[in-house]
Amino acid sequence: MSQILEIPVIHMLNDLDKEFIQSLQVSTDRSYRGFRHIEFEIDKEKSVYFYILDKQEDYFTQSIWDRTIPRAPFTLFLVEEINHTVQDLITQYERKYATPYFIFIPFDKSVEDKSNDLAQEDNESVFYFNSDEENGVIKTLLSALKQFTERREEVEK
Amino acid sequence: MRDFLIVSHNEDHFHLFNQHLGHLPVHFSWGGELGDALENIPIENPAIVLLINEDFQELTQWVDAYIVAETEIPFICCSGLLQKEKRLELWKKGAADLFCFPMNRKELEYRLKSFLGTDTDKGPDRWEMRGRLEDLNLIDLIHSFEEGNKNGVLHLQKGAQRGRIEFNKGKIVNARLAKRDPLEAIEVMATWFYGRFWTQLDKEKHTKRILLDNQQIILECLNHINMQYRLLARLPAENKVLYASPDLDYEEMGPTNRNVLLLFKEGNTIQKFLENYSEKSIPVLERMIQWIKDGWLLDKDAFEKKLKQLQKEKEESGIRKMVNKIFTKSDKKSAPKHPDSGESSKQFEEEEMAVSVTRRSYLFNQYSTLDDFIQALEELS
Numbered sequence: 001m002s003q004i005l006e007i008p009v010i011h012m013l014n015d016l017d018k019e020f021i022q023s024l025q026v027s028t029d030r031s032y033r034g035f036r037h038i039e040f041e042i043d044k045e046k047s048v049y050f051y052i053l054d055k056q057e058d059y060f061t062q063s064i065w066d067r068t069i070p071r072a073p074f075t076l077f078l079v080e081e082i083n084h085t086v087q088d089l090i091t092q093y094e095r096k097y098a099t100p101y102f103i104f105i106p107f108d109k110s111v112e113d114k115s116n117d118l119a120q121e122d123n124e125s126v127f128y129f130n131s132d133e134e135n136g137v138i139k140t141l142l143s144a145l146k147q148f149t150e151r152r153e154e155v156e157k
Numbered sequence: 158m159r160d161f162l163i164v165s166h167n168e169d170h171f172h173l174f175n176q177h178l179g180h181l182p183v184h185f186s187w188g189g190e191l192g193d194a195l196e197n198i199p200i201e202n203p204a205i206v207l208l209i210n211e212d213f214q215e216l217t218q219w220v221d222a223y224i225v226a227e228t229e230i231p232f233i234c235c236s237g238l239l240q241k242e243k244r245l246e247l248w249k250k251g252a253a254d255l256f257c258f259p260m261n262r263k264e265l266e267y268r269l270k271s272f273l274g275t276d277t278d279k280g281p282d283r284w285e286m287r288g289r290l291e292d293l294n295l296i297d298l299i300h301s302f303e304e305g306n307k308n309g310v311l312h313l314q315k316g317a318q319r320g321r322i323e324f325n326k327g328k329i330v331n332a333r334l335a336k337r338d339p340l341e342a343i344e345v346m347a348t349w350f351y352g353r354f355w356t357q358l359d360k361e362k363h364t365k366r367i368l369l370d371n372q373q374i375i376l377e378c379l380n381h382i383n384m385q386y387r388l389l390a391r392l393p394a395e396n397k398v399l400y401a402s403p404d405l406d407y408e409e410m411g412p413t414n415r416n417v418l419l420l421f422k423e424g425n426t427i428q429k430f431l432e433n434y435s436e437k438s439i440p441v442l443e444r445m446i447q448w449i450k451d452g453w454l455l456d457k458d459a460f461e462k463k464l465k466q467l468q469k470e471k472e473e474s475g476i477r478k479m480v481n482k483i484f485t486k487s488d489k490k491s492a493p494k495h496p497d498s499g500e501s502s503k504q505f506e507e508e509e510m511a512v513s514v515t516r517r518s519y520l521f522n523q524y525s526t527l528d529d530f531i532q533a534l535e536e537l538s
Contacts (some may be wrong), residue, residue: 003526003529003530005526005527005530014469042530042537043533043537046530046533048530066517069517070517070518070521071520071521072521073527085470095516096517097516097517098516098517098518098519099521135537138534138537138538139538142531142534145527145530145531145534146531148527149524149527149528152524
């Protein structure tokens with residue numbers, strides 16, 4: 001029986017395709033009303049579904065958010081940088097949803113202090129991913145998943 | 158009016174001649190370096206060419222090249238103080254005159270006047286003139302009226318702008334350009350180096366509204382022109398396209414700033430702007446210098462970058478608006494009502510409670526599958 005990991009994604013990237021989609025080996029890419037469905041197949045039995053949520057101000061889109069976010073292990077924020085707008089958005093998100101989140105930022109290779117290994121900010125929710133590397137996002141996702149399970153184990157203790 | 162072409166590395170020399178000797182019936186024009194000047198000489202056809210160079214060796218090379226060009230136009234060499242042998246060398250090459258600077262201005266004036274020759278086109282028809290401001294600027298024309306001691310009106314036109322200067326017996330008495338003060342009108346028209354002019358002689362005694370005499374007016378105009386040149390030197394090139402920053406709040410501005418900046422909204426050059434601007438240019442040019450420092454006027458690259466940034470902020474604010482809307486709607490729907498909510502701290506607690514009540518619960522519970530995914534992703538890596 002196949003297993004699916006569903007991750008809602010809220011993005012504020014300049015070029016979603018270039019900075020996120022193209023760094024995945026996408027097996028399915030379909031747009032629906034309210035969201036875009038990107039499937040990454042790990043193997044024949046496991047897939048990751050990224051739900052890129054639309055940002056329209058309508059009731060239908062709002063309901064998509066309410067249906068996907070609470071059921072996901074965490075939400076992914078894809079942003080260029082953490083600025084005032086992003087912080088506001090995160091604050092509002094935290095007030096509305098109990099679902100934890102991670103922030104993924106495509107890192108600029110021209111910045112010398114970022115190594116090829118995925119670096120993590122002091123903020124444990126922030127990860128950088130290499131959008132030019134094949135499946136760069138997936139490697140970052142793996143790190144985020146590990147941290148997520150570690151956190152959960154600590155809470156359970 | 159004779160044309161004297163100035164050839165030099167430094168355009169300041171041309172401005173100096175204009176500034177100090179502009180009252181002579183001479184039209185100074187700027188030829189640039191020798192190579193450029195030789196190309197333009199057949200078109201400009203000056204009466205005299207002034208070769209100005211502080212470096213004697215280069216000056217002699219220019220003279221040799223000028224002679225080879227066979228323009229048949231007399232040339233005057235201008236340099237620093239030269240010893241007798243060097244002066245003789247230039248004389249032998251055929252220089253019409255030799256100016257060694259520094260030189261007393263009166264002496265320079267006297268020596269230049271000797272090249273002016275006699276005016277052969279005197280006569281009653283001479284004063285009914287029309288022509289281009291590229292050939293004769295306002296100061297030249299004022300001199301012409303003064304010399305002829307004439308009564309009449311000098312009309313000038315640049316683009317859609319039209320002005321007039323009234324003379325009584327060769328003296329300026331009034332000027333009109335839109336609603337400007339007469340002296341201001343003359344100063345603005347003095348900076349018109351493109352356009353056309355025509356004269357209209359009459360016997361009318363025009364009303365005197367300017368108290369300065371011609372010489373003083375010309376000095377004011379020269380000061381104005383110089384100031385404009387200095388300000389233009391601090392601005393980007395006149396033909397460079399500049400744009401008003403896309404995030405300017407025009408409503409917050411005064412009318413002058415607003416009117417000027419709106420002219421740059423879709424891109425404009427300083428040259429085109431000045432050609433069409435009828436108000437006094439000096440204050441606006443000063444403001445432009447400040448606007449460039451403040452980022453109100455941008456070059457094309459900076460403008461496009463700013464547009465992109467604003468677009469991004471707009472999109473981000475779109476998310477914020479949407480999320481605010483979502484949150485506000487949900488909070489309003491389900492917020493419990495408390496009858497005794499008069500004090501602010503109580504109100505705050507109530508709001509917090511309302512938020513937690515409306516917060517969407519965390520429903521994910523398939524933690525075991527996450528371990529499987531982690532393992533599968535590790536194998537993939």
